[in-house]
Structures are given as C-alpha cells and as structure tokens.
Amino acid sequence: MTDQETGTKTIKSNSQTIGLLTSFKQLASFREFILLLVIIAFTIVMTLASPIFFTRLNIEAILLALSVEATIAVGMVILLISGGLDLSVGSTLAFVGVVTGLALSAGLGTVLSILLGLIAALSVGLLNGTLVAKLKINPFITTLGTMITIRGLLLILAKGRAVLNLPKSFTVIGQGRLYGIQFPIFILLILVVSGDLLLRNSRFFRQSYYIGGNENAARLSGINVDLVKIFNYCLVAVLAGVAGLMITARFGSSSLTVGTGIELRVITACIIGGASLSGGEGSVLGAFLGALFMGMLANALNLLGVDVYYQSFITGLILILAVVFDVLNERRKASRR
16 A cells, blocks of 8 residues: 555545544534433433333333423423513413313313313413513513412312312323323323424424514514514413323322422423523423433432432522523623624
8 A cells, every 4th residue: 555545544534533523513512412412321320320210111200200391391492482481381280270170070071171271271371472572571570470360260260179080081181091101291292393393494483583582683574573472472371281181181180289380390491401591592302301301310319219308409409500501601602792
C-alpha cells in the first residue's frame, strides 16, 4: 500500500469520526435525546438495585400511574409553548369526574354522562382562555382563581361526598384490558403520538411557537393570537377531563380530592422535557419523557422504601432545579443574541 493510499484512508477515517461527532453534538442539543439517555441510565441502575424494576408488571404499573399526568402534559406543553399556564387542571380533572359520576348516578347513560363531563371541562378551558386572551388577565392569577372556584363548586355539587358504585359500562374505560394492557395506557400513547405529530407538522399548532416567541410579531404576521390562546386553554382542559374520566373509571368512584397538586407535577414534567416558562419552546415527546422520568423516579423511591414525605420533597426539589435550569438557559440564549 502506497503512502498516498494510506493518507487517503486516514483522511476518510478522520472525516467519518468528525461526522459522527457532529451528529452526536446535534443530537445532544435536543433535550429529548439527553432525557432519553438519562432514562436509559436510570433504568440500568435501578435494574441492578432492584430486580423488580424492569419487569413487565412494574413497567405497566409505571405507565398506568403516569397515564393521567402525561395525558394532561400533552395539552400543558402546547399551552406553555404559547406562553400560557394553567394551574386549574387538577380541579378540572376532579370536576369532570364528579359531573360524570353524578350524571351516571342520575341514570343518564354512559355516553351522555361522558359528554357532559367533557363539556364541563371545555367550559373551564373556555373561561380561562377568554379571561387571559380577551381581558388580558395574568394566566397565573386567572387559573389560580379558577382552581379554587372549581374546588368549591365540587363540594356544592357533590355535597361533600364522593360518588360511589359507578356502572361497569363506564369503569371499563379505566379497568378494561387489550392484549393484557389496561386501556389508559393505550389512550395515553395515542394522545402522545397524535399530539407530537400535530405539533411538529400542523400549521395551526405550530403557531403556538410564534406566539410564545414573540406575541406582537405573531399578531403582525396575521396570526389570530386570541383564537390560538383560547383553543390551547380549551385543549388542556379537555385533556384534563379525559384524565379525570380515566382515573374515575379506574377507581370506580368520583373523588373530590383527586388531582390535588397534579398541576405542579405536570408543569415540572414539561419543563424537564424542554418547555420554557417564557414560551416558544417545548415538544409533546419531551413532555412525555419528562413525565416518564418523574413516574420512574416515584416508582424507584417506592421500591427502595423511601418515605412518602421525602418523595414530595424530592419532587419539589426537581421542580426548583428545572426552573433554575430554564432561567439559566434563557439567559445563555439572550447573551448569544
């Protein structure tokens, strides 16, 4: 082999190495890729620590547990991208469960009861969206007020009591199985895939990025900002309603306290997955991976026998770290401009 041939092979080898490094750097710039690596590493460590962790039953338990939060996260991340925020999703979840449960108890039938529950959720989203988009009220204040109001309304409607003994025609939504897997997991996966595809490819959904990035510029470019905002609040509310139907059907009763604090866990999952509180960033896949990581962490703490009070502390700490990382990331981007 001549020196020229050796030199040519060396150049090709170096070019391939550089190409691989460039590809890896490009992948590493995506939060979803980094988060996926973290999840894989976490799975390996936990499998070594507890042989129960990576079993079919435990994986199904993790997915079933996060089906409610991840379903809401699909809508929440789109709302965050557009610069919005909804603290009332936990109350909306419980509201839909109670409305549906009361309708079922009144003998209105499963389909009509579900429709009434989802209409109740839609009304909450429409109220939030109108107050924020039309009256320009701060999203935090608006949805905080809605959250408190709906919790009070729940007590009035149900008279402080849970709605029990729901019919099997309804509970099958949360307890039924297909190929041995419970329905909420299938519902979750369908929503995640559909939401991710729409956010990446639909012109209407992608307008949320422009609104979250620069609302004034979005208005000047012809985007109906108010319509998109109201739609996003309605979307997250309806998905909270779907989550409420799933958890109500799963337990066979409508609880007044279900969903308390879920809004913070959902927002944490979205931020971990790449969404920004400033708007303009995020993805449905990232939100799902963030929820999956949170679910895996909670499951791991249970398997390791960590006290439930420490679990709440760790969840809060993760939220703080996620927000700090988001703020520092925004400052870093601002300094590059």
